[in-house]
Amino acid sequence: MDNKKLPHDHGYHNEEEIMKNMPGEDEIAGVSEAMKQLGDPSRLRIFWLLCHCEECVLNIAAIVNMTSPAVSHHLRLLKSSGLIVSRREGKEMYYRTADTELARVLHHTIEKLGRVTCPEQHA
């Protein structure tokens, strides 16, 4: 990581400072893990949905047009990453977005990215 060990010296004077502030391995892992969750279109739709309402698995499956095992699989991943939480009521499991800073940041990012990637639909 030492500036002097880089193959090429382009005369930049701030490389050392940048390296010093570079995120550590654990921080990279945490951030990329969160991003990875929403890097899948199916999970992104489910997460978006659960940001706006609480629903049971069968309803989620119907809304996103997937089988319930497939939905269950994605719900497990989202839950493992701390993005959603669940609650049982009788036979049904209700899922909703977690009330955490992590989930709020990601929700906010989704809304912003939606406007950036599809500006015409947000005019």
Next chain:
Amino acid sequence: MDNKKLPHDHGYHNEEEIMKNMPGEDEIAGVSEAMKQLGDPSRLRIFWLLCHCEECVLNIAAIVNMTSPAVSHHLRLLKSSGLIVSRREGKEMYYRTADTELARVLHHTIEKLGRVTCPEQHA
């Protein structure tokens, strides 16, 4: 998508409104594509680096400790997604983050998520 066609009626009165505002397929695809790019730890590190400086491939490879073909692969993906741009100077290709709203939103998200997932390091 009609409320009445959901398997279970939980008596929610706002489902129809939610469905109406649900992101379309293209918007989901665009957002998840952007997220997917940074869902890989290697690409996340490279993107973070290029948010802070412009570098040639060999230097990037040295900094993130990867082979240049591997870095080249990720650079191509990041570039295809519009997150970074490149410039040739002599034998070297210099890469840097794109000057776009998309790249800015993602950079901002990374910084925020870093603070959320590793709060102690940002105290």
Next chain:
DNA sequence: TCAACAATTAAATAATTGTTTAATCGAAAA
């Protein structure tokens, strides 16, 4: 033109992962 260097591409491999169907688990009602 030829040699040296930077970057990309190709081929191959390994690993991960999303989805499906079938089987199982858990809770409630008959």
Next chain:
DNA sequence: TTTTCGATTAAACAATTATTTAATTGTTGA
């Protein structure tokens, strides 16, 4: 208890993808 329904798990499969080594392209200087 048995049945029914919702949800999860298991097994299998298909598809994608990250990485490595080797070969190739492109540019500069001898």
